[in-house]
Amino acid sequence: MFEPEIVLEKLRQLKSDxxxxxxxxxxxxxxxxxxxxxEPLAYIFQKSFDTGQVPTDWKSANVAPIFKKGSRTDPxxxxxxxxxxxPSKVMESIIRDDTVSFLESSKKLNRYQHGFTRKRSCLxxxxxxxxxxxxxxxxxxxxxVIFLDYRxxxxxxxxxxLREKLRTFGLNEKLVAWTAEFLKDRKMRVRVNGxxxxxxxxxxxxxxxxxxxxxxxxLFVNDLPNxxxxxxxxxxxxxxxxxxxxxxxxxxxxxxxxDNMESWCQE
Numbered sequence: 079m080f081e082p083e084i085v086l087e088k089l090r091q092l093k094s095d096x097x098x099x100x101x102x103x104x105x106x107x108x109x110x111x112x113x114x115x116x117e118p119l120a121y122i123f124q125k126s127f128d129t130g131q132v133p134t135d136w137k138s139a140n141v142a143p144i145f146k147k148g149s150r151t152d153p154x155x156x157x158x159x160x161x162x163x164x165p166s167k168v169m170e171s172i173i174r175d176d177t178v179s180f181l182e183s184s185k186k187l188n189r190y191q192h193g194f195t196r197k198r199s200c201l202x203x204x205x206x207x208x209x210x211x212x213x214x215x216x217x218x219x220x221x222x223v224i225f226l227d228y229r230x231x232x233x234x235x236x237x238x239x240l241r242e243k244l245r246t247f248g249l250n251e252k253l254v255a256w257t258a259e260f261l262k263d264r265k266m267r268v269r270v271n272g273x274x275x276x277x278x279x280x281x282x283x284x285x286x287x288x289x290x291x292x293x294x295x296x297l298f299v300n301d302l303p304n305x306x307x308x309x310x311x312x313x314x315x316x317x318x319x320x321x322x323x324x325x326x327x328x329x330x331x332x333x334x335x336x337d338n339m340e341s342w343c344q345e
Contacts, residue, residue: 079176080123080169086116088168097142099163100267101135108164123169130255136166139266139287140274160266160287170289173256177249177293186247187296190303193314194292203311207318210309214322222332223320226339231315232291233283235298237261240284243298260290305338307331 089112092105108115126132143156178196181187187195192203214221228234237258244254264280284291284298295314303310308321308331319339321332 080120082117082120085120097161099161100138100140101163103164105164127256130259132259136163137264141266141268162287167289174293188300188303190310191312203313207311220323222323226317228315235284240298305342306335308335
């Protein structure tokens with residue numbers, strides 16, 4: 079999986095204006111020295127994957143608060159951006175590409191998910207929804223749409239359940255073991271004006287700022303459409319369900335879908 083040629087290509091694609099993670103390995107350095115470090119990194123990546131061991135530095139993140147709007151004294155008005163190890167991101171990128179290729183060829187991903195997937199986007203999500211809504215309105219019916227946003231969804235994914243779900247996709251057991259170790263014993267600290275907070279342990283969630291994080295989240299929620307009888311479209315954690323309302327029964331079915339989603343979240 080981790081051929082030196084593949085690692086070299088990933089290093090050449092690094093954006094030199096990005097910031098390094100806590101390990102201080104700057105993408106500019108890795109990009110400029112790509113031909114020199116590609117083979118040693120390929121060896122490290124393969125060794126890490128085969129043994130299921132992940133360097134401690136790869137499990138750490140510096141969190142930079144980016145101001146959005148409102149009062150600057152309110153922590154809730156800042157968007158946290160996680161900076162993680164660049165070498166780790168290179169390895170994650172190779173794993174992600176290989177995993178996505180397997181999932182697409184085996185048709186394991188649900189077709190209602192438009193987030194972080196190839197040839198799908200907010201636009202495709204909107205166009206598919208709009209087509210169904212327009213048809214219903216043209217036929218003289220109403221459409222009830224419910225927009226859902228899970229609170230701190232990426233931070234709430236339980237690691238043990240995620241590991242069990244990964245196995246259901248038929249993924250390589252080494253990959254499942256490596257991912258479990260990748261999620262284990264993570265920590266983060268906040269940087270403000272050049273100063274750092276104390277390290278805080280992370281017990282749940284997929285690592286934001288990582289390359290694998292979004293894919294792991296998609297795999298965790300991949301079975302959600304199975305409990306829905308109405309229409310559903312997803313963009314990562316942003317979900318909408320709708321139903322054409324022809325009589326009172328349709329409203330009851332839509333409420334049942336909400337109840338089923340609540341049960342899914344709890345279980």
